Amino acid sequence: MLIAYIVSRIRSHLRYRQSIRELTKLTDRDLEDVGISRHEIDLIVSNARF
8 A cells, every 4th residue: 555655656746747847848928828927837736636
């Protein structure tokens, strides 16, 4: 059970990091089109459910 929990947490963190990478690659204009600003990326990804 502990191993499954650890694997789950690792996968969640990897998805979090991937989301951060993808959003930071977008231009400010692209981010504006989806309704977020660059300084909100971490907050939005942190609040996302993975």
